Amino acid sequence: xxxxxxxxxxxxxxxxKSGNKGDRVLKGTIVxxxxxxxxxxxxxxxxxxxxxxxxRETAYNLKVMFLQPALSTISLSEAIYQVGVTLSLAFLxxxxxxxxxxxxxxxxxxxxxxxxxxxxxxxxxxxxRAVPTVLWVLIFAIAAGLGSEAAVLGMLFHSIAYLVKAFxxxxxxxxxxxxxxxxxxxAGWWHIVKSGVLPSTFTYLLSWIFLRxxxxxxxxxxxxxxxxxxxxxxxxxxxxxxxxxxxxxxxITYAILIVAFLLEVISTRMKKRYFPASSN
Amino acid sequence: MNEKTMRKSRWxxxxxxxxxxxxTYLSSIITSFSFADGLATIPEALGWxxxxxxxxxxSLDKLPNILEKxxxxxxxxxxxxxxxxxxxxxxxxxxxxxxxxxxxLSVFARFIASVSRNIPVVAWSLVLLISFGQNSxxxxxxxxxxxxxxxxxxxxxxxxxxxxxxxEALTATGATYFQIVGKAVIPQCLPQMISWVLFxxxxxxxxxxxxxxxxxxxxxxxxxxxxxxxxxxxxxxxTLTIVITVIMVDxxxxxxxxxxx
Amino acid sequence: MALLKVEGLGKSYTADKKILKNISFEIKAGxxxxxxxxxGAGKSTLLxxxxxxxxxxxxKIIFNNQEVGNLNKKELRHLRANIGMVFQHYNLVPRLTVIxxxxxxxxxxxxxxxxxxxxxxxxxxAAAFHLLEKMGIHxxxxxxxxxxxxxxxxxVGICRALIQExxxxxxxxxxxxxxxxxxxxxxxxxxxxxxxxxxxxxxNLHQVDVAQYYSDRIIGLNKGEIVFNGNSTxxxxxxxxxxxxxxTEDLITS
Numbered sequence: 001x002x003x004x005x006x007x008x009x010x011x012x013x014x015x016x017k018s019g020n021k022g023d024r025v026l027k028g029t030i031v032x033x034x035x036x037x038x039x040x041x042x043x044x045x046x047x048x049x050x051x052x053x054x055x056r057e058t059a060y061n062l063k064v065m066f067l068q069p070a071l072s073t074i075s076l077s078e079a080i081y082q083v084g085v086t087l088s089l090a091f092l093x094x095x096x097x098x099x100x101x102x103x104x105x106x107x108x109x110x111x112x113x114x115x116x117x118x119x120x121x122x123x124x125x126x127x128x129r130a131v132p133t134v135l136w137v138l139i140f141a142i143a144a145g146l147g148s149e150a151a152v153l154g155m156l157f158h159s160i161a162y163l164v165k166a167f168x169x170x171x172x173x174x175x176x177x178x179x180x181x182x183x184x185x186x187a188g189w190w191h192i193v194k195s196g197v198l199p200s201t202f203t204y205l206l207s208w209i210f211l212r213x214x215x216x217x218x219x220x221x222x223x224x225x226x227x228x229x230x231x232x233x234x235x236x237x238x239x240x241x242x243x244x245x246x247x248x249x250x251x252i253t254y255a256i257l258i259v260a261f262l263l264e265v266i267s268t269r270m271k272k273r274y275f276p277a278s279s280n
Numbered sequence: 281m282n283e284k285t286m287r288k289s290r291w292x293x294x295x296x297x298x299x300x301x302x303x304t305y306l307s308s309i310i311t312s313f314s315f316a317d318g319l320a321t322i323p324e325a326l327g328w329x330x331x332x333x334x335x336x337x338x339s340l341d342k343l344p345n346i347l348e349k350x351x352x353x354x355x356x357x358x359x360x361x362x363x364x365x366x367x368x369x370x371x372x373x374x375x376x377x378x379x380x381x382x383x384x385l386s387v388f389a390r391f392i393a394s395v396s397r398n399i400p401v402v403a404w405s406l407v408l409l410i411s412f413g414q415n416s417x418x419x420x421x422x423x424x425x426x427x428x429x430x431x432x433x434x435x436x437x438x439x440x441x442x443x444x445x446x447x448e449a450l451t452a453t454g455a456t457y458f459q460i461v462g463k464a465v466i467p468q469c470l471p472q473m474i475s476w477v478l479f480x481x482x483x484x485x486x487x488x489x490x491x492x493x494x495x496x497x498x499x500x501x502x503x504x505x506x507x508x509x510x511x512x513x514x515x516x517x518x519t520l521t522i523v524i525t526v527i528m529v530d531x532x533x534x535x536x537x538x539x540x541x
Numbered sequence: 542m543a544l545l546k547v548e549g550l551g552k553s554y555t556a557d558k559k560i561l562k563n564i565s566f567e568i569k570a571g572x573x574x575x576x577x578x579x580x581g582a583g584k585s586t587l588l589x590x591x592x593x594x595x596x597x598x599x600x601k602i603i604f605n606n607q608e609v610g611n612l613n614k615k616e617l618r619h620l621r622a623n624i625g626m627v628f629q630h631y632n633l634v635p636r637l638t639v640i641x642x643x644x645x646x647x648x649x650x651x652x653x654x655x656x657x658x659x660x661x662x663x664x665x666x667a668a669a670f671h672l673l674e675k676m677g678i679h680x681x682x683x684x685x686x687x688x689x690x691x692x693x694x695x696x697v698g699i700c701r702a703l704i705q706e707x708x709x710x711x712x713x714x715x716x717x718x719x720x721x722x723x724x725x726x727x728x729x730x731x732x733x734x735x736x737x738x739x740x741x742x743x744x745n746l747h748q749v750d751v752a753q754y755y756s757d758r759i760i761g762l763n764k765g766e767i768v769f770n771g772n773s774t775x776x777x778x779x780x781x782x783x784x785x786x787x788x789t790e791d792l793i794t795s
Contacts, residue, residue: 452621
């Protein structure tokens with residue numbers, strides 16, 4: 001049974017792994033991530049950490065939060081209004097972002113624009129994406145003052161970057177035939193976009209926009225807390241870091257959770273309805 | 281018939297647009313957002329950025345300190361993501377239709393994922409901050425919880441997509457549950473899962489900045505400090521280092537993704 | 542002595558609709574038996590009842606003097622290790638190598654840990670290569686199995702079943718996704734498995750002519766009931782019409 005096609009190790013044992021590049025890189029990635037994880041615990045700053053009491057206290061705080069939620073410093077109508085503010089911030093950033101992203105992604109799609117232009121747009125988008133949203137908000141706040149403008153603009157930047165990536169990929173997947181057919185009728189670029197590109201990707205774009213809205217709601221909460229941009233996030237920050245009122249933190253968390261759940265349910269429904277088959 | 285449906289769809293589009301415009305208008309009233317001011321701000325902000333957000337020689341002196349904090353944050357994000365991935369793997373296997381042990385555990389896993397994902401990272405960091413104090417562990421845990429939620433959902437989807445058929449085949453050979461999961465399901469989903477993990481590492485580095493601002497740790501704290509000191513050159517330097525880190529991680533993950541998928 | 546005996550088998554998913562009704566037949570060791578019938582007749586379900594991939598509601602299945610319905614978890618594992626299974630869509634693990642996929646057939650004999658760590662004995666590995674060589678696909682042993690053609694993948698599937706050293710192989714539409722050429726190779730292999738290695742094969746097919754050409758015996762199934770059970774030479778047009786409820790010519794030409 002000494003056939004040449006059987007690979008063996010030095011000790012004569014038969015090899016069964018293919019050992020191709022993909023497998024090696026996959027294994028390498030896992031090993032590197034594991035090593036970095038172990039190293040990272042030496043890099044941590046453990047200042048003032050008392051693990052035992054911290055865990056106990058946190059467990060107690062979580063219990064108070066989730067089992068005895070109540071409002072004290074703000075009224076219920078105020079809380080609802082602030083949730084509305086957060087939703088509105090997210091909505092504005094999403095809608096404006098979607099409009100701008102649509103035009104930019106036309107420029108970023110390789111089948112609709114010259115290569116040099118797609119490159120420029122892509123580098124631009126990659127840069128915007130790499131800056132954390134909160135930094136954008138804070139940077140805009142210096143110029144515009146802390147308020148809804150800075151918050152929306154900051155969130156807008158990230159929404160644009162995210163949507164341009166998603167949109168341009170959707171455009172690039174359009175059947176070549178559709179564009180060619182329109183080109184052959186002598187249609188102009190705008191005409192191709194209007195009657196070829198837009199109709200065949202519209203529901204897809206819509207679903208991405210909604211997904212981004214879902215994300216932006218979370219981001220808007222964060223901006224309220226970290227950048228003082230207003231909305232329910234700011235109340236959350238005040239309740240926990242200023243009043244140490246875990247019951248109010250609990251109530252606000254529930255409020256955020258409910259909205260987030262609703263948005264998730266709607267987006268799942270939309271996904272199922274518009275592309276039941278394309279879930280992969 | 282055709283014309284009728286076309287007219288109908290045109291009406292739908294018009295109504296849809298009207299709703300969006302109304303909602304946008306309402307939103308701008310609620311938040312007292314002014315489009316004119318917003319628009320005016322952009323060139324103003326960009327002008328300000330180009331003139332003030334400059335890395336100067338002076339700010340470069342702070343680079344060692346910044347890099348140290350950045351390393352802390354990056355490592356924190358990687359550790360939180362990797363450990364979350366291990367937990368999510370178990371939850372994902374329990375939660376997926378293909379590999380679930382029973383319905384109760386499946387619903388339980390999905391519930392855990394949903395709750396930890398939908399409670400914003402901000403809330404976690406604020407709550408953890410109270411007891412854990414200003415240190416990396418707080419940030420680590422906050423990122424960890426959010427990541428478990430996200431990755432569990434992603435892993436459940438990957439496992440669901442992986443072909444049920446090889447699970448059936450291995451069941452028919454008399455393989456045990458763990459053999460099936462370990463040898464039929466995981467090998468199929470692993471590249472997809474690693475791709476999600478890399479995506480989360482990148483996302484978490486950005487999120488860590490936010491968490492850092494809230495919990496007073498890592499690069500987020502450094503940024504916040506210089507920001508409040510109005511030391512905008514240092515702010516620019518911090519931002520630049522974050523951008524470089526994120527883009528580097530992004531490039532590495534893109535390479536890995538291209539090879540393994 | 543029959544290797545497999547099915548008595549009064551019945552299966553229903555919902556109370557009002559029965560997939561299988563009062564199925565009884567016997568299969569002797571070394572036979573190649575085809576089950577034919579229109580889609581939806583219950584062929585797949587019947588096959589899966591035998592190794593309890595599907596739990597049945599009524600009747601008895603006796604395999605190798607063991608009553609299949611009464612087995613506990615451990616005994617069921619042992620039963621499945623003794624019965625190989627070949628699928629229409631091959632059901633291989635796509636990213637793994639051909640040889641790894643073949644060796645998966647040994648899991649029924651291993652502890653969980655041995656399986657997870659991929660501890661195969663040299664003898665098992667050599668046997669796997671021997672089988673691949675027999676099937677003529679040994680040069681692909683280290684390829685990812687999703688890079689192989691359909692016919693080649695099905696041969697890997699057969700190797701996986703054979704390395705179990707089974708007494709019976711269940712084949713669920715093994716050639717339904719293959720071109721005529723590959724179909725012939727696969728059916729020839731199954732035939733030689735039954736005649737040369739003496740392993741019993743129970744094959745679901747939908748091509749009547751293929752069933753007639755290769756099998757020792759044919760079982761015709763229609764709407765969950767056996768309407769024909771006899772030698773392939775005894776299968777005539779009227780029987781076929783009874784199985785399919787249509788004219789033969791339409792079937793053979795299609």
